[in-house]
Amino acid sequence: MSESNEEKKDEIQLIFGDKRLDGRRFDELRNIKIEAGILKRADGSCYLEMGKNIVVAAVYGPREVHPRHLQNPSKAVIRYRYNMAPFSVEERKRPGPDRRSVEISKVSREALEAVIMKELFPRSGIDIFVEVLQADAGSRTACLNAASVALVDAGVPMKGMITSVAVAKADGVMVLDPMKEEDNYGEADIPFAFLIRGGKIESIALLQMDGRVTKDELREAFKLAKKGAMEIYKLQKEAIMKKYISESVENG
Numbered sequence: 292m293s294e295s296n297e298e299k300k301d302e303i304q305l306i307f308g309d310k311r312l313d314g315r316r317f318d319e320l321r322n323i324k325i326e327a328g329i330l331k332r333a334d335g336s337c338y339l340e341m342g343k344n345i346v347v348a349a350v351y352g353p354r355e356v357h358p359r360h361l362q363n364p365s366k367a368v369i370r371y372r373y374n375m376a377p378f379s380v381e382e383r384k385r386p387g388p389d390r391r392s393v394e395i396s397k398v399s400r401e402a403l404e405a406v407i408m409k410e411l412f413p414r415s416g417i418d419i420f421v422e423v424l425q426a427d428a429g430s431r432t433a434c435l436n437a438a439s440v441a442l443v444d445a446g447v448p449m450k451g452m453i454t455s456v457a458v459a460k461a462d463g464v465m466v467l468d469p470m471k472e473e474d475n476y477g478e479a480d481i482p483f484a485f486l487i488r489g490g491k492i493e494s495i496a497l498l499q500m501d502g503r504v505t506k507d508e509l510r511e512a513f514k515l516a517k518k519g520a521m522e523i524y525k526l527q528k529e530a531i532m533k534k535y536i537s538e539s540v541e542n543g
């Protein structure tokens with residue numbers, strides 16, 4: 292937390308009895324809306340709202356990799372770009388990549404590499420672009436959830452789904468899916484991504500943390516994140532089913 296946030300923290304109360312600033316319980320997600328297949332020109336796509344976060348994911352491929360020297364003869368090359376629109380945050384964000392977006396792109400790509408069956412597509416590339424149109428904390432988790440759905444929509448063979456959610460420590464309490472105030476003025480922020488296979492959490496594909504928590508708090512964070520991820524996973528699956536049902540109706 293920066294010094295100015297440290298000062299502001301004294302004025303901002305995040306927890307009110309068993310409720311949070313926005314009225315949620317500690318283990319409650321923000322409202323989530325997911326729609327698969329919204330872009331005509333992408334092989335797979337997804338629109339996702341997670342609270343006030345609004346993101347769009349587009350997947351292209353598997354396709355030939357350019358430049359060719361980047362090709363891998365034994366598996367597909369995965370590329371992931373997390374990008375924030377200049378108007379997505381309160382203070383205009385300078386367009387183009389910065390240290391934060393390069394880091395988020397890297398860890399998100401690594402999380403998705405855990406599920407994509409890359410060996411099936413030697414020499415090819417799968418490009419995943421995720422645009423943040425509005426950010427309100429947890430944008431990397433919203434982007435990963437959207438990217439996962441867009442990959443399925445593109446028909447990319449996967450071992451499972453990646454489902455992502457953060458947990459924060461706010462006024463000493465662990466809370467699921469923090470919004471901006473909890474992220475800014477809370478004591479810790481812990482984004483998770485899980486590999487879910489056959490309806491069960493199989494492993495952790497991403498885990499980051501800034502701030503400080505005790506062992507018990509970390510255990511509580513893990514428990515909350517697993518609960519939240521299973522709820523998000525259900526919505527991801529529903530969005531995919533909805534797209535395929537509407538496609539099969541259209542195709543008779």
Ligand code: CDP
Nearest residue numbers: 380381384426427428429430431432471474
């Ligand atoms: O979005 P996420 O929590 O994954 O990443 P973060 O680096 O913890 O950023 C938390 C929030 O800070 C973002 O979701 C934005 O709302 C805000 N932010 C901002 O206002 N300006 C930036 N240049 C970067 C982040």
